[in-house]
Amino acid sequence: MLQKGWYHGKLNSRPLFFGTRDGGFFVPVFCLRIHNGTNYEEEVYRMAIQIPRGTQDILPGEVEKWQLIEDKAREICRNYQYKEIRTPIFEHTELFLRSVGDTTDIVQKEMYSFQDRGGRDLTLRPEGTAAVVRSFAENKLYGQASQPVKLYYMGPMFRYERPQAGRYRQFVQFGIEALGSQDPAIDAEVISLAMEFYREMGLKKLRLVINSLGDSDSRKAHRNALVGHFQPRIGEFCEDCRHRLEKNPLRILDCKKDRDHELMGSAPSILDYLNDDSRQYFEKVKDYLSAMNIDFAVDPTLVRGLDYYNHTAFEIMSEAEGFGAITTLCGGGRYNGLVQEVGGPDVPGIGFAFSIERLISALEAEAVELPLKEAIDCYIVAMGEEARDFSVPLLQGLRRAGFSAERDYLDRKPKAQFKAADRLGAKFALIIGDDELQSGSAEVKNLESGEQKQLPLSEFIEEFGKLCQ
RNA sequence: GCGGCUAUGGCGAAAUGGUCAACGCAUCGGAUUGUGGCUCCGACAUCGUGGGUUCGAUUCCCACUAGUCGCCCCA
Numbered sequence A: 001m002l003q004k005g006w007y008h009g010k011l012n013s014r015p016l017f018f019g020t021r022d023g024g025f026f027v028p029v030f031c032l033r034i035h036n037g038t039n040y041e042e043e044v045y046r047m048a049i050q051i052p053r054g055t056q057d058i059l060p061g062e063v064e065k066w067q068l069i070e071d072k073a074r075e076i077c078r079n080y081q082y083k084e085i086r087t088p089i090f091e092h093t094e095l096f097l098r099s100v101g102d103t104t105d106i107v108q109k110e111m112y113s114f115q116d117r118g119g120r121d122l123t124l125r126p127e128g129t130a131a132v133v134r135s136f137a138e139n140k141l142y143g144q145a146s147q148p149v150k151l152y153y154m155g156p157m158f159r160y161e162r163p164q165a166g167r168y169r170q171f172v173q174f175g176i177e178a179l180g181s182q183d184p185a186i187d188a189e190v191i192s193l194a195m196e197f198y199r200e201m202g203l204k205k206l207r208l209v210i211n212s213l214g215d216s217d218s219r220k221a222h223r224n225a226l227v228g229h230f231q232p233r234i235g236e237f238c239e240d241c242r243h244r245l246e247k248n249p250l251r252i253l254d255c256k257k258d259r260d261h262e263l264m265g266s267a268p269s270i271l272d273y274l275n276d277d278s279r280q281y282f283e284k285v286k287d288y289l290s291a292m293n294i295d296f297a298v299d300p301t302l303v304r305g306l307d308y309y310n311h312t313a314f315e316i317m318s319e320a321e322g323f324g325a326i327t328t329l330c331g332g333g334r335y336n337g338l339v340q341e342v343g344g345p346d347v348p349g350i351g352f353a354f355s356i357e358r359l360i361s362a363l364e365a366e367a368v369e370l371p372l373k374e375a376i377d378c379y380i381v382a383m384g385e386e387a388r389d390f391s392v393p394l395l396q397g398l399r400r401a402g403f404s405a406e407r408d409y410l411d412r413k414p415k416a417q418f419k420a421a422d423r424l425g426a427k428f429a430l431i432i433g434d435d436e437l438q439s440g441s442a443e444v445k446n447l448e449s450g451e452q453k454q455l456p457l458s459e460f461i462e463e464f465g466k467l468c469q
Numbered sequence B: 001g002c003g004g005c006u007a008u009g010g011c012g013a014a015a016u017g018g019u020c021a022a023c024g025c026a027u028c029g030g031a032u033u034g035u036g037g038c039u040c041c042g043a044c045a046u047c048g049u050g051g052g053u054u055c056g057a058u059u060c061c062c063a064c065u066a067g068u069c070g071c072c073c074c075a
Helices: A063-080 A093-101 A105-109 A129-138 A184-201 A216-236 A239-247 A249-254 A276-291 A356-365 A385-400 A414-423 A434-439 A460-468
Strands: A005-008 A031-034 A040-043 A090-092 A112-115 A121-124 A149-158 A170-179 A206-212 A310-318 A328-334 A349-355 A378-382 A405-407 A428-432 A441-446 A452-456
Touching: A063 A149, A063 A170, A063 A184, A063 A356, A090 A093, A090 A129, A093 A105, A093 A121, A093 A129, A129 A149, A129 A170, A129 A349, A170 A184, A170 A356, A184 A206, A184 A276, A184 A310, A184 A328, A184 A349, A184 A356, A206 A276, A216 A239, A216 A249, A239 A249, A276 A310, A310 A349, A310 A356, A328 A356, A349 A356, A378 A385, A378 A414, A385 A405, A385 A428, A385 A434, A385 A460, A414 A428, A428 A434, A428 A460, A434 A441, A441 A460, A452 A460
Parallel strands: A378 A405, A378 A428
Antiparallel strands: A005 A031, A031 A040, A090 A121, A112 A121, A149 A170, A170 A349, A206 A310, A310 A328, A328 A349, A428 A441, A441 A452
């Protein structure tokens, strides 16, 4: 029996939908007014539609930051010779099961998966590497003349998580991948590109942490050693750690609750399980980083959340104060064997990805001033109907000549038009009214100096160009 | 998936169980009939949504939604 009242959104825990007969169109809003348990009247109305949880609109004023970051990222990729690749936003779910790993959190609880009308199992990409590697194998880029193949991508990724500072359900990642080389110098290059990019953006409080996960044999041996180490006394650890013992014993090492347990300090380190090749490889990467004056710390507990990583792994964290709980700006590592996993030849690879959202937060946390220019060249202050008409082609002429120009569209008073010009940061105001139209010359005011000049309307664009120089 | 906090105009932000809900910024209008930045005056809110308690709720209670912080995990 329903209580008397209004119901909307959900009724008996089922969403209320109003749809047409063909079922193809839904307006997810309407209301039921219950008079008693059985009588009700419907009132259909549209509720304001809100942005989906964990997503954001990037509005003018904010989007300029994004553009700047994107430009900078593209620029540094040119310098380092990474070429852009664009892959679909959704892929076969299978791709992520096999690459990211079907026991990882990303796959188990964070994927936006769906079936299309043809019954295909698809997933909105939760990360970028899998698709790039798939494309590399599918398009046989390993046969390309220039090797290694160095790629970058930039675009939205999707993970179903509870939003929090620095965490969104749709977020934009920039990432690079270098495929086809097993030279430790390429590992160092990938890391240096990331560090160099952040440096150029103006971030200072950064911490680079690296580790080697070794090859799959060393990882396996280390894993067994860890399980053996903690197993006998796992009862003394927190609930999360007890799960981790099976799932990902390395994670126990950076548990915040059990940090001080005596078994933590004596736990076996991955670095003791590296074979000679892996060890030497790691040494070489560190040497190269030092040679480039890149500061780093080795953290043997650094693990990455995706299954495909091996050998070099790294993270860049912000140490800016008040940055919140999520400090990782960038994460990456080597993934030898991944290309094979998705059906290609055995080609090694390494890459990283960072989120633009977190970069912007870090820039804000460090109060970095970005060079965002927004001034326009000319604002036309038109008074009277004739002048307003005249301003239409004039505005077009200015813009065609390459000037940024604007006029009033709200029929505002001259005073308000000047205010608008001011707000846009206009360098000049062009004033036309009846007098000017009659005399054939317009007043041009330099809004910074207040200086005012007359320019002939007949060759206004040329004269204005000279004035701007 | 779990827990804490929050929800007042375009933005920021007070107060209050009871006639018109402070203030600041922004915006628009006026003082100044065609010249911005300063000053003064004026205009501008069905208090997230839905229920409940009450004579009366923006205020108290519940649910929902959203935001936010933290856990898990990650970019």
